[in-house]
Amino acid sequence: MSNLFTPTEVGPYRLSHRVVMAPLTRMRSDPGDIPSDLMVEYYTQRASDGGLIISEATPVSTRGNGYAGAPGIYSDIHIAGWRRVTDAVHASGGRIFQQLWHVGRQSHIDLQPNGEAPVAPSAIAAEGYAYSKHGEVPFSMPRALQLNEIPGIIEEFRAGAERALRAGFDGVEIHGANGYLPDQFLQDGTNKRTDEYGGPIENRARFLLEVTQAAVSVWGADRVGVRISPSGAYGSMSDSNPPATFGYVARELDRLGIAYLHVVEPHIKGTEEIAHGKAPIAAQHLRPKFSRTLVAAGGFAPDSAEAIIAAGDADLVAFGRHFISNPDLPERIRRRLPLNRYDRSTFYGGDARGYTDYPTAEAAAAA
Numbered sequence: 001m002s003n004l005f006t007p008t009e010v011g012p013y014r015l016s017h018r019v020v021m022a023p024l025t026r027m028r029s030d031p032g033d034i035p036s037d038l039m040v041e042y043y044t045q046r047a048s049d050g051g052l053i054i055s056e057a058t059p060v061s062t063r064g065n066g067y068a069g070a071p072g073i074y075s076d077i078h079i080a081g082w083r084r085v086t087d088a089v090h091a092s093g094g095r096i097f098q099q100l101w102h103v104g105r106q107s108h109i110d111l112q113p114n115g116e117a118p119v120a121p122s123a124i125a126a127e128g129y130a131y132s133k134h135g136e137v138p139f140s141m142p143r144a145l146q147l148n149e150i151p152g153i154i155e156e157f158r159a160g161a162e163r164a165l166r167a168g169f170d171g172v173e174i175h176g177a178n179g180y181l182p183d184q185f186l187q188d189g190t191n192k193r194t195d196e197y198g199g200p201i202e203n204r205a206r207f208l209l210e211v212t213q214a215a216v217s218v219w220g221a222d223r224v225g226v227r228i229s230p231s232g233a234y235g236s237m238s239d240s241n242p243p244a245t246f247g248y249v250a251r252e253l254d255r256l257g258i259a260y261l262h263v264v265e266p267h268i269k270g271t272e273e274i275a276h277g278k279a280p281i282a283a284q285h286l287r288p289k290f291s292r293t294l295v296a297a298g299g300f301a302p303d304s305a306e307a308i309i310a311a312g313d314a315d316l317v318a319f320g321r322h323f324i325s326n327p328d329l330p331e332r333i334r335r336r337l338p339l340n341r342y343d344r345s346t347f348y349g350g351d352a353r354g355y356t357d358y359p360t361a362e363a364a365a366a367a
Contacts, residue, residue: 002306002333002334003018003306003309003310004017004018004019004302004305004306004309004317004333004334005017005018005334006018007050008293008315008316009293010052010095010171010225010259010260010293010316011171011222011223011259011260011293012222012223013052013095013170014050015050015051015052015095015316016049016050016051017048017050017051017330017334018309018315018316018317019048019051019305019316019317019319019329019330019333020051020052020053020054020295020297020316020317020318020319021046021051021052021053021054021318021319021323021329022054022297022318022319022320022323023054023055023056023057023099023173023175023227024056024320024323024324025056025057025067025070025348026039026042026056026324026347026348026349026355027067027068027069027070027131027348027349027350028042028069028349028350028351028355029069029070029071029072030081032072032077033059033065033069033070033071033072033074033078034071034072034077034078034081035071035078035081035082035084035085036071036081038351038352038355038356039071039081039085040084040085040088041356042355042356043055043085043088043089043096044088044089044092045327045356045360046323046327046329047088047089047091047092047093047094047096048092048093048094048328048330048331049092049093049094050093050094051094051095051330052094052095052096052097052316053089053094053095053096053097054096054097054098054099054173054225054262054318055085055096055097055098055099055169056070056071056099057070057099057101057175057180058070058071058072058073058098058099058100058101058160059072059073059074059101059102059103060073060074060100060101060102060156060157060159060160061074061102061153061156062074062112062113063102063107063112063113063116063118063119064101064102064103064104064107064156064181065103065107065111066103066106066107066108066111066118066130066131066139067103067111067130067131067348068111068131068132068133068349069131069349070101073098073100073160073163073164073167074156074159074160075163076163078163078167079163079166079167080167082098082164082167082168082169083167083168086167086168086169086170087168090168095170095171096169096170097169097170097171097172097173097223097225098164098167098169098171098172098173099172099173099174099175099227100157100160100161100164100172100173100174100175100215101175101180102153102156102157102175102180102181102182103118103130103180103181104118104119104120104121104142104180104181104184105118105119105120105124105125105126105139105142105181105184105190105235106118106126106128106130106139106179106180106235107130107139107140107142108130108132108137108138108139108140109140110130110132110133110134110137111130111132112140117140117141117142117143118139118140118142118143119142119143119144119145119149119153119181120142120143120144120145120181120184120190121144121145121181121184121185121190121191121192121193121197121198121207122144122190122191122192122193122198123141123142123143123144124142124190124192125139125140125141125142126139126142126179126190126235126236127139127235127236128234128235128236131348131349139235144193147195147196147197150197150207153181154207154210154211154214155214157174157211157214157215158214158215158217158218160172161214161215161218161219161224162218165218165219170223171219171223171224171225171259172215172218172219172223172224172225173224173225173226173227173262174208174211174212174215174224174225174226174227175227176208176211176226176227176228176249177227177228177229177232177262177264178229178232178234178235178264179229179232179234179235179236179237180235181207182207182208182211183208183228183229183232183237184237185197185204185205185206185207185208186204186205186207186208186239186245186249187204187237187238187239187242187245188204188238188239188240188245189236189237189238189239189240190237190238191204201244201245201248202248204245205245205248205249205252208226208249209249209252209253209256212224212226212253212256212258213256216256216258221256221257221258221259222257222258222259223259224258224259225258225259225260225261225262225295226253226258226260226261226262227262227263227264227297228246228249228250228261228262228263228264229263229264229282229298230242230243230245230246230263230264230282230285230286231264231265231266231281231282232264232266243285246282246285246286247285247286247289250286250289250290251289251290253290254289254290254291254292257292258292259292259293260292260293260294260295260315260316261286261290261292261293261294261295262295262297262318263282263283263286263294263295263296263297263314264282264297264298265281265282265283265296265297265298265299265300266281266282266298282296283296283308283313283314284311284313287312287313287314293315293316294313294314294315294316295314295315295316295317295318296308296313296314296316296317296318297317297318297319297320300317300318300319301322302333302336305317305319305333321342322339322342324342324347324354324358325339325340325341325342325343325358326339326340326358327358327360328360328361328362331360331361332361335361337361340358340359340364342354
């Protein structure tokens with residue numbers, strides 16, 4: 001039997017397979033950042049019996065958004081829309097966690113309340129682009145958060161976790177990867193603070209751990225996951241000692257007893273997929289430091305996903321681009337069917353094209 005199709009558990013939930021739908025920013029919400037009818041259809045198409053979906057990144061604050069059209073969880077007005085999504089996933093026998101998000105410095109003044117500067121641990125600009133209503137715009141220079149502002153942001157994560165519970169999710173994932181706010185606090189290339197949130201690893205990890213504990217206060221530890229990207233350079237991220245920094249985080253999260261650790265692997269240079277036979281180095285490094293469920297993500301193909309499960313370096317594998325273009329991805333992998341090719345030009349924003357119009361294998365065969 002395929003390693004990907006043996007049952008496993010995530011927290012209190014039993015899953016029938018190990019193919020996870022990764023969090024994917026698609027920017028198809030209705031005005032007010034309310035989940036749309038199109039989003040309900042999209043998630044319904046990708047729900048599988050006994051499978052796990054991690055929702056697209058969802059801002060816990062209006063200041064935490066860097067992508068116009070991303071759905072929110074910063075207000076009670078978002079709960080009913082997300083409830084339609086979770087009900088649809090559950091009707092198909094699936095489970096869904098909501099990814100809680102604050103982009104920090106990876107934003108633009110056009111996306112911030114009153115055109116204010118984005119916030120960050122330190123006033124250091126990121127390289128890259130935010131997605132405004134007028135298209136891509138370079139990230140704005142952030143301002144450094146005052147010490148007395150940090151508890152308020154942690155409370156925004158807690159409140160988002162509580163709304164996710166009311167919206168019918170099965171758990172939440174803290175987005176601590178890809179150069180967003182918790183990652184900005186964690187890595188010393190972006191955190192130059194001299195207070196209790198800066199300096200030694202223990203201080204720089206404090207924000208991520210306190211945000212995680214805030215979610216745990218709502219959900220319990222066994223229904224909270226955390227995503228990290230130890231090798232990620234997106235948004236001009238850097239750290240002077242990633243093995244020590246991320247090893248510390250993995251051990252501390254293990255002590256908290258969270259449901260899973262979601263680790264983003266670096267792509268092999270010049271490709272978009274992890275090469276067959278290449279060891280995913282991030283999961284391999286962190287596996288001995290985290291005793292609970294480990295989810296690997298980042299450029300996996302079916303063969304490399306099989307390999308990492310067989311090696312014991314991960315328990316589940318999250319697929320992103322392949323899930324965009326293959327709504328029935330677990331079934332295609334199980335039956336070794338060809339995969340639809342994805343259209344990158346439709347990833348961020350737009351309508352049904354490249355979103356809900358990819359055919360299942362069954363529909364393609366009948367056409």
